[in-house]
Amino acid sequence: MPVRSRLVTAGLGTAVLGLLAGGALVAVRSGPDATAGKGANAAAPVVWGPTAVGAYLDYGPDGVRRMGELSRWLGGTELRVGHSYLPGDVWENIEGRPGFLAAWAAWRKASSDRMFVLNTPMLERNEDHVPDEEVRGLLRAGADGRFDGHFRELAWRLVLLGVPDTVLVLGWEMNGTTYTHRCGPDPEAWKAYWTRIVTAMRSVPGQRFRFDFAPSRGRDAVPWTECYPGDDVVDIIGMDSYDQPPARSFEEQVNEPYGLQRHVDFAAEHGKPISYPEWGLFRNGDNPGYMRGMLEWMERHKPVYQTITDYCPHGVWQCAENPESSRVYREMLSAGPDGVEPTAPGSPPVATEAPEPTPEPEGTTVPERPAPEPEWEPVTEPEADPVTVREPVPEPVTGGDPWCVTVPLSVWLGPWMPDSEVCTGE
Numbered sequence: 001m002p003v004r005s006r007l008v009t010a011g012l013g014t015a016v017l018g019l020l021a022g023g024a025l026v027a028v029r030s031g032p033d034a035t036a037g038k039g040a041n042a043a044a045p046v047v048w049g050p051t052a053v054g055a056y057l058d059y060g061p062d063g064v065r066r067m068g069e070l071s072r073w074l075g076g077t078e079l080r081v082g083h084s085y086l087p088g089d090v091w092e093n094i095e096g097r098p099g100f101l102a103a104w105a106a107w108r109k110a111s112s113d114r115m116f117v118l119n120t121p122m123l124e125r126n127e128d129h130v131p132d133e134e135v136r137g138l139l140r141a142g143a144d145g146r147f148d149g150h151f152r153e154l155a156w157r158l159v160l161l162g163v164p165d166t167v168l169v170l171g172w173e174m175n176g177t178t179y180t181h182r183c184g185p186d187p188e189a190w191k192a193y194w195t196r197i198v199t200a201m202r203s204v205p206g207q208r209f210r211f212d213f214a215p216s217r218g219r220d221a222v223p224w225t226e227c228y229p230g231d232d233v234v235d236i237i238g239m240d241s242y243d244q245p246p247a248r249s250f251e252e253q254v255n256e257p258y259g260l261q262r263h264v265d266f267a268a269e270h271g272k273p274i275s276y277p278e279w280g281l282f283r284n285g286d287n288p289g290y291m292r293g294m295l296e297w298m299e300r301h302k303p304v305y306q307t308i309t310d311y312c313p314h315g316v317w318q319c320a321e322n323p324e325s326s327r328v329y330r331e332m333l334s335a336g337p338d339g340v341e342p343t344a345p346g347s348p349p350v351a352t353e354a355p356e357p358t359p360e361p362e363g364t365t366v367p368e369r370p371a372p373e374p375e376w377e378p379v380t381e382p383e384a385d386p387v388t389v390r391e392p393v394p395e396p397v398t399g400g401d402p403w404c405v406t407v408p409l410s411v412w413l414g415p416w417m418p419d420s421e422v423c424t425g426e
Contacts, residue, residue: 041287066312066382117166118169119172122171155201159207177220184222280315286325
């Protein structure tokens with residue numbers, strides 16, 4: 001998967017505090033593991049109820065607003081999965097910078113059957129083409145516990161925002177070469193580092209996180225099975241599966257080494273449910289055969305959730321370049337004639353009001369944070385490159401009926417600053 005233009009959230013914390021102040025708010029490996037699990041001896045798949053459907057529409061408040069519009073376009077189909085990404089530029093953003101997650105937390109809490117999926121980088125400078133030797137050193141530092149504190153901080157913020165059941169797609173597409181958090185330079189250190197992160201995040205009281213191991217389809221730079229960190233630290237086995245070579249047809253995507261069939265079989269062997277956090281069109285263009293094949297595959301194998309990547313060239317609603325695939329997607333996922341008359345594919349999404357969060361049950365208490373632990377022995381790290389803003393910083397949600405979200409100021413500014421409730425105006 002090519003480098004994506006993810007948000008760099010410089011200034012978002014300032015924006016939230018401003019709201020408070022103003023009162024508003026491709027070689028193929030042929031070894032036994034490449035085809036293991038196929039045939040009559042494959043284990044039975046693990047199914048956890050009906051598949052929750054969603055889409056990646058935008059990282060911030062715009063993505064929240066567009067969920068309702070996509071649902072209308074699908075004739076009223078309920079979208080139960082919100083999907084966002086933490087920026088991987090600097091550690092401060094990987095920790096969940098103030099204000100970045102608030103809108104998604106409010107959306108998640110508005111209905112008990114919703115799911116929030118958050119792609120989480122394992123290292124900073126995640127799209128900076130860091131060389132293998134340096135990546136190897138960073139993975140080993142992580143395996144030694146050097147970065148545990150960043151992930152405990154993220155865990156605290158998610159718990160305090162009221163989304164302790166977030167699904168974390170940690171170190172996604174680790175079998176490729178795109179990201180600094182890739183596995184290839186040192187698979188053993190990568191697995192040990194994943195285990196450190198999961199252990200650190202699970203140590204936070206009140207958490208109920210699920211961790212999704214999600215390679216890209218196919219062998220890529222390294223067989224993804226060599227990166228699997230173990231059943232005790234993985235809850236879901238996902239796969240990112242875009243329509244691109246070397247597989248030329250959907251059948252080839254199923255049967256290629258480390259492809260869709262291997263994914264399903266591997267998950268069954270390990271007693272784990274599956275997911276498809278990223279999927280969509282790509283180098284093969286507007287391909288309705290792929291779109292139908294993927295949707296039928298997911299209907300057959302019942303992943304926990306699936307979220308199409310809905311921007312060009314991958315998408316079907318916010319991208320007008322794929323009309324035939326858009327028609328197939330809409331027909332197969334439409335709720336039927338009783339839904340609201342949808343807008344045409346490719347139309348600019350209309351802003352909708354953010355939902356009011358569900359009140360916390362009376363008597364709910366927020367876990368008390370422990371005193372800071374001693375720092376690890378310092379490890380020399382390379383200086384981060386200057387931050388490049390890849391996309392505009394989203395504007396605060398405005399308009400519509402008032403809604404509120406609790407901002408955990410005590411997490412960011414210290415215990416002397418009480419948490420505050422930020423609300424939009426009438």
